[in-house]
Amino acid sequence: MANTQTDPGVIPGPTSRAFDMLGGTPLIWRMASLALFFAIWEIAGRTNFNWAFPTFLETMAALWEMLANGSMFSAYGRTLEPLVIGLVISLGIGVSAGVLMGLRRDVEWITLPVFITMQAAPMAALIPLITFVYGIGLTSKVLAVCMLAMPVIAINSYKAVRNVPPSLVDMSQSFMGSRRQQVFKIILPAASPMMFAGIRLGVAEGFSGVVLAELLITPTGIGDLITFNRSVAKFAHMYAAIFSIVAFAVIAVSLLHRVETSLFRPEKRGA
Amino acid sequence: MDLYGFKIPRVAALLFWAALWEIVGQFELLLLFPPLSEVLFALPDVVTTSSFAEAARITVAAYLGGLALAVVLGIGLGMLMGLVKAADNLLNMWVNIFLSAPLSALVPVIMILFGMGMPTVVVTVFMFAVWIIALDTRAGVLHVSPSLIEMSRSFGASRWERFRIILLSAMPEILAGVRLGVIRGVKGVVIGQLLVSIIGVGALFSLYSQNFLMAHFWALILILFAFALTLADVIARLETRIEYYAGARA
Amino acid sequence: MNMPSTLHSTERSPVATTPEAVIEVRGVHKVYAGNITALQNIDLDFNRGEMTSLLGPSGCGKTTLLKIIAGLLKPTKGDVAVNGRPVAGPGPERAFVFQDFALMPWASVLRNAAFGLELQGVGKSEREDRARHYVNEVGLSGFEDKYPHELSGGMRQRVGLARALAVDADVLLMDEPFSAVDEQTRRKFQEDLIRLREIEKKTFILVTHSIEEAVYLSDRIVLLSPRPGRLNKIVTPEIDRSGDPDLIRRNPEYLDLIDDIWSGLRAYVE
Numbered sequence: 001m002a003n004t005q006t007d008p009g010v011i012p013g014p015t016s017r018a019f020d021m022l023g024g025t026p027l028i029w030r031m032a033s034l035a036l037f038f039a040i041w042e043i044a045g046r047t048n049f050n051w052a053f054p055t056f057l058e059t060m061a062a063l064w065e066m067l068a069n070g071s072m073f074s075a076y077g078r079t080l081e082p083l084v085i086g087l088v089i090s091l092g093i094g095v096s097a098g099v100l101m102g103l104r105r106d107v108e109w110i111t112l113p114v115f116i117t118m119q120a121a122p123m124a125a126l127i128p129l130i131t132f133v134y135g136i137g138l139t140s141k142v143l144a145v146c147m148l149a150m151p152v153i154a155i156n157s158y159k160a161v162r163n164v165p166p167s168l169v170d171m172s173q174s175f176m177g178s179r180r181q182q183v184f185k186i187i188l189p190a191a192s193p194m195m196f197a198g199i200r201l202g203v204a205e206g207f208s209g210v211v212l213a214e215l216l217i218t219p220t221g222i223g224d225l226i227t228f229n230r231s232v233a234k235f236a237h238m239y240a241a242i243f244s245i246v247a248f249a250v251i252a253v254s255l256l257h258r259v260e261t262s263l264f265r266p267e268k269r270g271a
Numbered sequence: 272m273d274l275y276g277f278k279i280p281r282v283a284a285l286l287f288w289a290a291l292w293e294i295v296g297q298f299e300l301l302l303l304f305p306p307l308s309e310v311l312f313a314l315p316d317v318v319t320t321s322s323f324a325e326a327a328r329i330t331v332a333a334y335l336g337g338l339a340l341a342v343v344l345g346i347g348l349g350m351l352m353g354l355v356k357a358a359d360n361l362l363n364m365w366v367n368i369f370l371s372a373p374l375s376a377l378v379p380v381i382m383i384l385f386g387m388g389m390p391t392v393v394v395t396v397f398m399f400a401v402w403i404i405a406l407d408t409r410a411g412v413l414h415v416s417p418s419l420i421e422m423s424r425s426f427g428a429s430r431w432e433r434f435r436i437i438l439l440s441a442m443p444e445i446l447a448g449v450r451l452g453v454i455r456g457v458k459g460v461v462i463g464q465l466l467v468s469i470i471g472v473g474a475l476f477s478l479y480s481q482n483f484l485m486a487h488f489w490a491l492i493l494i495l496f497a498f499a500l501t502l503a504d505v506i507a508r509l510e511t512r513i514e515y516y517a518g519a520r521a
Numbered sequence: 522m523n524m525p526s527t528l529h530s531t532e533r534s535p536v537a538t539t540p541e542a543v544i545e546v547r548g549v550h551k552v553y554a555g556n557i558t559a560l561q562n563i564d565l566d567f568n569r570g571e572m573t574s575l576l577g578p579s580g581c582g583k584t585t586l587l588k589i590i591a592g593l594l595k596p597t598k599g600d601v602a603v604n605g606r607p608v609a610g611p612g613p614e615r616a617f618v619f620q621d622f623a624l625m626p627w628a629s630v631l632r633n634a635a636f637g638l639e640l641q642g643v644g645k646s647e648r649e650d651r652a653r654h655y656v657n658e659v660g661l662s663g664f665e666d667k668y669p670h671e672l673s674g675g676m677r678q679r680v681g682l683a684r685a686l687a688v689d690a691d692v693l694l695m696d697e698p699f700s701a702v703d704e705q706t707r708r709k710f711q712e713d714l715i716r717l718r719e720i721e722k723k724t725f726i727l728v729t730h731s732i733e734e735a736v737y738l739s740d741r742i743v744l745l746s747p748r749p750g751r752l753n754k755i756v757t758p759e760i761d762r763s764g765d766p767d768l769i770r771r772n773p774e775y776l777d778l779i780d781d782i783w784s785g786l787r788a789y790v791e
């Protein structure tokens with residue numbers, strides 16, 4: 001405890017913890033882990049156990065080719081549009097619904113069952129129906145993202161508000177804080193770490209949603225790269241497209257995780 | 272008490288939404304929602320077809336198969352990661368990656384490797400469920416109190432007995448992981464069939480949307496949702512039964 | 522109330538509303554859901570400038586009583602008056618110190634200490650000046666810009682105390698303030714509290730389960746007995762606290778009184 005006194009005013013964390021994002025495994029182990037996985041992939045590809053299974057190096061070559069000729073970038077341009085719009089909508093509605101459910105019993109009573117159902121049920125089943133009604137355009141894809149991302153954001157925001165330490169709420173009350181002050185000065189700041197974690201999970205779900213939408217509704221963007229390359233039997237290109245979207249999603253979510261730890265880590269130890 | 276006070280209004284709230292759905296459907300306010308009554312009338316129609324029986328068979332079989340694989344391999348993987356530091360260092364990253372990756376993107380690969388049939392659906396269920404089970408098992412093993420292990424050692428427990436003690440005391444976390452795996456698995460079984468689209472529920476969905484059978488479509492979705500929620504509920508009940516473990520441990 | 526007896530425990534005298542009673546508790550009952558009676562028929566006065574401890578084993582309702590006085594809980598029956606006015610909720614003349622500190626982890630020591638003033642709408646520079654004064658007074662100068670997680674338990678509770686002092690209430694309500702603080706820190710904190718009382722002429726109500734702490738700190742000890750929580754006995758230790766605070770712990774009166782109270786409470790523990 002005492003040794004933290006030497007750096008006055010600085011929240012420790014952001015830099016020293018930068019490599020801490022995936023469970024605190026040392027960097028060298030993670031490199032080894034990556035190398036091992038790719039080596040197994042390469043060897044499996046070379047054994048020709050499956051006619052449609054490219055080696056790791058072939059896949060990387062295809063990835064490089066698509067990056068170089070720009071097809072990858074234009075594909076991501078198309079994919080990110082419904083993803084970003086859907087996530088912004090989910091964030092807005094999900095967080096406000098979650099906070100309202102946390103603050104008000106009546107809203108909780110009426111709304112929570114819907115979100116619980118949405119979270120536990122296979123919402124993907126609705127995607128064909130949405131296509132059926134709203135066609136194959138942007139609307140359907142945005143809706144697909146929202147359906148998958150919103151429940152987890154809303155439920156986590158709700159839980160975050162509910163998990164605010166009661167003594168902090170008592171504190172604000174005992175010092176004559178108004179309900180408004182209680183919400184904005186105590187409940188929302190105290191709930192924000194868990195809310196942010198929910199948003200991170202929501203982003204991961206949103207990626208799932210957009211990929212599903214692009215595979216199920218109509219192939220555009222990255223889904224088009226996957227479907228098209230499969231249909232013309234350019235399997236290395238197909239694998240490269242899948243590899244890129246998985247890597248993209250994982251990196252995006254890890255970055256969010258990193259932002260989360262650097263923003264909120266000092267507080268987690270505080271309570 | 273609290274549960275009792277909560278359970279009753281929860282059902283009432285669902286009734287409220289059902290009524291709202293009916294109204295929206297009757298007045299055609301949202302194209303997406305046909306009247307709930309119409310959907311309910313379509314239910315027997317859907318359930319009695321032979322293609323539904325086939326879809327149900329495929330869904331249940333693929334689900335159970337994939338989940339069983341996921342539970343066995345997930346717990347095994349989690350135990351390995353919890354007990355062997357090197358395995359943990361090598362695998363932890365990949366488990367985390369697969370946990371947050373859009374797994375539906377992998378289904379096309381699974382389809383190529385396993386064909387356009389049930390094995391693909393089984394593998395999809397497995398892929399959706401296994402990682403969370405492994406991760407929670409690992410967490411459970413790492414949380415086993417060191418004094419418990421020291422105790423078993425000091426009383427001369429054999430290797431096998433020690434392993435059993437660890438497995439049993441990691442049970443609450445393992446079960447929590449299995450519960451999440453069960454829910455994820457349902458999503459996997461649906462997504463797998465949707466993407467394969469020529470078997471089971473996926474084939475039914477294509478049939479209904481080609482013939483504009485909205486009410487049938489919803490009826491099938493309701494059945495799937497009921498299946499998912501019932502499973503989640505059953506597992507949650509099981510978990511509260513075994514919760515005394517966690518309580519006794521704390 | 523200040524009877525000339527030293528370590529004799531004095532039975533509660535019939536209610537005599539002395540002019541200096543800051544807080545009057547009249548016929549308070551508290552029944553929780555499920556018919557659990559937490560408090561039964563509590564009549565108590567707390568005098569201005571005194572430190573009173575509410576002491577008793579767990580389940581005696583001492584924290585419930587404190588929260589009722591604070592206005593955080595409503596009594597099922599009976600009422601509480603502060604400065605002659607009935608209590609309807611928390612008020613500016615009472616400040617609460619929490620068992621788990623209740624500090625905002627995202628705020629610096631200074632902002633935490635100034636938070637009561639912030640809620641009252643006091644301007645930033647003024648409230649920070651006042652908070653700085655009290656942070657200094659509780660012995661935390663130099664830590665103004667630290668965050669709670671960088672402090673030890675004892676230091677965190679000092680922030681909680683500074684926050685309560687900063688709003689300049691008449692009464693400080695302390696809910697087991699030292700129970701989450703380690704033993705050495707607790708002793709130091711208790712000594713500091715005795716000194717602090719000499720500077721800040723305030724009324725203190727302290728909930729504790731430690732007999733030593735109650736005897737060491739208080740002018741008056743209210744013993745509560747459990748299930749349901751009732752008034753058992755009121756003890757007024759007459760211990761001279763003007764000298765070295767460490768000497769108090771060797772004072773025979775202090776030691777005898779601890780024994781005395783323990784033999785009374787023992788029955789409820791067995």
